[in-house]
Amino acid sequence: MTDTAGTGALPVEGVSAARVLDEIRALRAADRPTHGGRLFAYVYDPGVAGLDELAQAAYAESAHVNGLDPTAFPSLLAMENALVGAAARLLGGGPGTSAPDVVGSVTSGGTESLILAVKAARDARPDLAEPRIVVPVSGHAAFAKAAHYLRVALDPVPVDPVTLRPAVADVAAAIRPETVLVVASAPSYAHGVIDPVAEIAAVAAAAGVRCHVDACFGGWTLPWLRRLGAPVPPFDFAVPGVTSISVDLHKYAYAPKGVSVLLHRDPGLRAPQFFAYADWPGYTMVNPVIASTRSGGPIAAAYATLRHLGEDGYLRLAAVTRDAVAGLADAVRAVDGLRLLAEPESTVVCFTADDPELDLFVLVDELTARGWHTQPQLSYAGLPASVHLTVTAAVAPRVAEFGPALAEAAVAARAAGPVVLPPELLALAGSLTPEALTPDLIAGLAAGLGLGAGPAPDRMAAVNTLLQAAPVRLRERLLVEFVGLLQRPAW
Ligand SMILES: Cc1ncc(COP(=O)(O)O)c(C=O)c1O
Numbered sequence: 126m127t128d129t130a131g132t133g134a135l136p137v138e139g140v141s142a143a144r145v146l147d148e149i150r151a152l153r154a155a156d157r158p159t160h161g162g163r164l165f166a167y168v169y170d171p172g173v174a175g176l177d178e179l180a181q182a183a184y185a186e187s188a189h190v191n192g193l194d195p196t197a198f199p200s201l202l203a204m205e206n207a208l209v210g211a212a213a214r215l216l217g218g219g220p221g222t223s224a225p226d227v228v229g230s231v232t233s234g235g236t237e238s239l240i241l242a243v244k245a246a247r248d249a250r251p252d253l254a255e256p257r258i259v260v261p262v263s264g265h266a267a268f269a270k271a272a273h274y275l276r277v278a279l280d281p282v283p284v285d286p287v288t289l290r291p292a293v294a295d296v297a298a299a300i301r302p303e304t305v306l307v308v309a310s311a312p313s314y315a316h317g318v319i320d321p322v323a324e325i326a327a328v329a330a331a332a333g334v335r336c337h338v339d340a341c342f343g344g345w346t347l348p349w350l351r352r353l354g355a356p357v358p359p360f361d362f363a364v365p366g367v368t369s370i371s372v373d374l375h376k377y378a379y380a381p382k383g384v385s386v387l388l389h390r391d392p393g394l395r396a397p398q399f400f401a402y403a404d405w406p407g408y409t410m411v412n413p414v415i416a417s418t419r420s421g422g423p424i425a426a427a428y429a430t431l432r433h434l435g436e437d438g439y440l441r442l443a444a445v446t447r448d449a450v451a452g453l454a455d456a457v458r459a460v461d462g463l464r465l466l467a468e469p470e471s472t473v474v475c476f477t478a479d480d481p482e483l484d485l486f487v488l489v490d491e492l493t494a495r496g497w498h499t500q501p502q503l504s505y506a507g508l509p510a511s512v513h514l515t516v517t518a519a520v521a522p523r524v525a526e527f528g529p530a531l532a533e534a535a536v537a538a539r540a541a542g543p544v545v546l547p548p549e550l551l552a553l554a555g556s557l558t559p560e561a562l563t564p565d566l567i568a569g570l571a572a573g574l575g576l577g578a579g580p581a582p583d584r585m586a587a588v589n590t591l592l593q594a595a596p597v598r599l600r601e602r603l604l605v606e607f608v609g610l611l612q613r614p615a616w
Contacts, residue, residue, distance in 0.1 A: 133615060155580060157498050162523040165514035166500040171379040171442050172519035176430065180381050183429035190421030193412075201421045204428040205231045211431055212372050212386040215348050216340065217362035224362035228395050229388040230413045231424055235341035236267040237415050238371035238387040241398050242337045243271035245369070245389070246306035248397035249335070258306040259299045261291035261320060262506060263313040265339055277305070286507050289316045289467050297328040304334050311340045311347060311360035315502055315513060316466055317473025319343070323359050326366030335368040335394070341385060343471050344372025349443035350471070357470075368394050375423070377472070377517070379442070380430040383423030442518040446472050450516045452524035459528060460535045466511050474514040475502075483535060484543035485510050486586035486593075491534035491541070493583065497527065501585070503593045503600070510593060544590040554594040559602035567606045576607050 130136040130144075140148075159168045187201065195202040209229035213219045218227030232238045247256045257278040260268045272279040280299045282291040296307060307329035309320040322338055329336035338360055340347070351357040361370060367390070374384040389395035401411040410417065434442070453474045457463050462480030467473075478485045489501045489512060500513040520527075546554075550573070557566075574591065575582040582588075588607075592600050 187421030187425035192419030330366030380427035456528035
């Protein structure tokens, strides 16, 4: 019998449910492990038994509900309002606080929340022909994306190479008459440090400019860590001058992917975020967020996750995570040649190598070979290359194993020695302009680095070394080209 099913997404004859699921599971086998505490980026795993099943069931209940029209699906509106209320309360807003009128929207993720924060700020100032935003270089790349999408100019502020924070005087100096938004991170993704939010919000307020606190990463951990006694500086609506805050529920609220909350101090600040259109013959459209049709699945899953874990659950998970962070930081301190780039003050451990014989990118590959998946970060503007660990509660039971694995990987990385790229390749990376890249050159580079269709190579040190040797604009172009090679239709 011939197999008419093939492997494409649209077989001539449909295949059975059981087979499709088997196929997906087979594909998933090549993925990094989303659970089990060995992947220190991309995923947020609380390690709570039964939580996945609950979230999946809630997701399924609402997967076909459409957030396009809140009057047609009041269930979704109720759950969204509940999520916004919970986030607002956790972040210093709501009845009885200094920010009683906080409102918000549920978005698909941190990037959408940040784009909308920038859009609201931009559209509140229609008088400005060339609006600008002030963002410390440690701010998430999504602000640059927002600036790019919305044609807003980006004024980056350097960070101190030791504290990894911007100087408030530099932020103040970057504010111009055209500035519509000033940004602070709580904490920054790359290094996990909390910007001086109160001081930044004060200079923004003094200039009459909005201040957004990007708490996408830390908004659902810092409040619990503070309750546990950590010296978390003020970063939320309790700080005068903070006009909006983003917090991702698909990060430390441990909800499945697709949910973030964008909060504004009052409805007037939020109003320019919305888009309404009635100048066509179809349905009258009003979208609070970028997407129009939106699945209720992620929202229901997040609602179920929050209600099931509750405050006591999050407090317990934060305590476990805090201890895991301390354990991982100790593991880094114990390895000669490695140095914490910042003392952990949230749930990130970030380290660099001071010893030229210990190549961080090789170390990352050695860790990968041992089943530990960390995130390399390239050197940038005077900041050294580093390794980022996002620490979640599921890491806690693994901490004792990580120390020896890191030490062993460091020995192996030293033995292997630093990556040596052919000098002509390095020279090319250093001198080539993005405009000079030809399809042949890209194909040659990709082939030389083992990149092409299919999964990335096991060892990425050469790729990272090449990217690091390239100026920022060339890095970006190479990334686009390399990922373009991966995104090809499967026929
Ligand atoms: C501080 C911060 N802001 C924004 C984002 C972007 O979030 P997303 O990947 O959900 O779009 C992230 C993601 O890690 C983040 O850490």
